[in-house]
Amino acid sequence: MKTQGHFRFSIPALALLSVIPGQTLAAGALKGRVLDADTGRGVSRVAVSAFMHGRSTAIVSRGESDGSYLLADLPAGRYAVCLPAGETYRPVCVPDVEVPADGTTVLNLKVTRSLLIDGDSWVQPYPSFAQSFVTTGLGITTVGVKGFGPGRRVTIQVLGGEGTAGQKIGPPRTTAPVGGEGSEQVCWSGGEVPTRPGQVLTLQMSAQPGEKWVPGLAGRGDVYAGGSAWFHDSPRPDSDLGVMICEDNGGLRTDYAVGGGWRTWRVRAVGQTFTALSRSITFASAVLSGVYGPPVYVRFSIHENGPGGRQIGPSKVVAVGEDAAVAWGPDEVPVESGKTYYLHIESLGGDVLLAAVQAGSYAGGRAFFDAVAADDWELCAVVAGEITDADFARLVGRNGDAVEILNPSFESEMEGWKLDGPCGAAVRCDGGVAPMWGARMFGWTNADKGEGSRSFVYQPIRVEKGRRYRFSGSVYTDHEGGRSSDVKVRLTVLPAGGTQWRDNEYIETSQWYATEGQWRRGSVEFAAAADVVTVGFELEQRWNLLSSSLYVDGAYLECVGAR
Known part of the structure; x- marks a missing residue:
């Protein structure tokens, strides 16, 4: 049934909550906008789904043209939200959004990619083209191309x-036929095309033998300073191809991804x-469709x-599409990196139902149709989850030796951290x-209050005196009214320890960051003047x-130089 712009999938065998006769459930709501992180514009007509922790049934809202969405009449509790x-x-x-009883939680969902070049022009056909680019993450997961003709x-x-002329990295992927000003994508799991931030790579895009493409x-x-195009093997430094590239460059790690299927299989289970x-797996999707009849x-x-x-965690139910x-919530489906699992x-x-599949191209597993192995096929699906500590260090570190920070992403609320100032909490x-990372962060949002608020959240860390260190973290600011510099964040270090963070004589700092509604990474390098330093x-x-709005998350400290 459709109610106030959202759909509740009512499955009697999988009731959302058990209700005691005569009991009235306090309901809340979840609302916000789906926004493009780069432009700030709303993304229209996107399906936003909410799954209560420990329960199976989805509540889905199809957003409006301006990106706004509303999920009303939600029982109070914690939810995993996805698109x-x-x-x-x-x-x-x-994976962890709290909806209060008789209240409304606001959650703006921001979509991202590593690189997007608009392919609004064309050229004569060639057998192959290429585009170089600079990586930002730990693995390429999606490439989209546009074709003419x-x-x-x-x-x-x-x-x-x-x-x-470079060495091949990872397996190739082949799109469905692309042309007529349309676009197609191919996908990899986050480990099939491994990368590191700042690496220069090239996408080679070739038509099938004997063919050319546009x-x-x-x-x-x-238009892209980080790379340039090749027409066949001829460099074209004044051109860039229209491509879209996604990488594992945030808190969501891609365990499995295969897309671009142009075959379907009739199954009851896949x-x-x-x-x-x-x-911990928190997200899964697949390309599915019905054959006939009701949804x-x-x-x-x-x-x-x-x-x-053995099944890990609860099942989750949704309509095919x-x-x-x-x-899933952050603790519902714990897994161990490097082990084999099964999406059912x-x-x-x-x-x-019809499940989209692709000819076998993923070396780490295989598809099953009605529990029968299909060695030559892969399911067109995505499985992703929370990044491991080791991968987090690889992503944000700069090849230094990591130094332990207690509770670096505030997952245990304020454990290990101290607060000097009037505002801020682990939320x-x-x-x-x-x-940005995990389920919590530190900071605040004030509306028409908080003038003159200045807070320092910090912790002392034992180091080696005389060595050089790099302290980094993710920062976020946004505002309505005023100027961007009216809300700002910086990383501050006291190389000799202590708490004199307001005195320039005792501190080393990053720049002030005013990020205008985006998470950005900031850092500061310093030489330790004592065996205990203060970072914050x-x-x-x-x-x-x-x-x-001012928030911080994902603190990281590493030793980057000798005495």
Whole structure:
């Protein structure tokens, strides 16, 4: 049934809550906007799904044209919220959102990608094209291309370095036919094309043998400073191809991803084995459709090893669709990186459904159709979860030796941290902002209050006197009214320890960051003047604005130099 713009999937066998006769459940609401993180514009008509922790049933809202959405009449509790990947962005999953009784939680969901070049022009056909770029994450997960003219299947291979002579990295992927000003994507798991931030790579995009194809190009020419195009093997430094690239460069790690399927399989149950990269699976999606009759509902679940393996955590139920997606809480599906697991998708009523598949291209697992192994096929699906501590260090570190910070992402609230100042607390989603790492962050959102607030959240860390260190963290600010500099954050270190953070004589700092509604990484390097140093974040709100938001997350300390 449809109520106030959202859909509640009512499955009697999987009731959302058990209700005691005569008891009235206090209900809350979840609302916000789906926004493009780069432009700040709303993303229209996106399906936002909420799954209560420990329960199975989805509540889904199809957003409005301005990106706004509303999930009303939610029983109070904690939810995992997600939206599937789109043509130009990664999936989004916020695994821990609290909805209060008789209240409304605001959550703005921001979609991202590593690189997007608009392919609004074209060129004569060639057998192959290439585009170099600079990486930002730990692995390439999606590449999208635009094509003109007749549809052609395009094979995409990642190469090391600048140009078409580099060594192949990871397996190739082949798109569905792309042409007629349309776009197609291919996907990899986060470990198939491993990268590191700042690496120069090249995408080689080739038509099938004996064919040529026409890609989209940036009509304004050289619009991307980090790379350039090749037409066949000829460098074209004044051109850039129209491409979209996604990477594992945040808190969501891609355990498995295969897309671009152009075949479907009739099944009642389908699944895929994969090798985990995350520490806890929080998101899964698949390309599904019904055959006939009323909507088909399916149950997603994660199991050890393969079909028949022990189920980990609860099942999640959603209607079939090209963007069927589910989410789990941060502790519901714990996994171990490097081990084999199984994504199982099963029709609830025994109805037949169509599952998109692709010819075998993933070395870490295989598909199963009605529990029968299909060695030559992979399920078109995505499985992702929370980044491990080791991968977090690889992503934000600079090859130094990590130094332990207690509770670096405020997951245990304020344990290990001290606060000097009038504002700030360890919070989950707050003021419409989702944490960058894990389920919590530190900071505040004030509305028409808080003028002159300045807080320092810090902790002392034991180090080696005389060595050089780098302290980094994720920072976020936003505001309504005033100027960007009216809300700002910086990283502050006292190399000799202590708490004199207001005295410039005792501190080393980063710049002041005013990030205008985006999470950014900041850092400061220093030489330790004592065996114990103080590291922390300084947050300052200057005026009473309509809204002032300041948050920090993901602290990291590493030794980067000798005495």
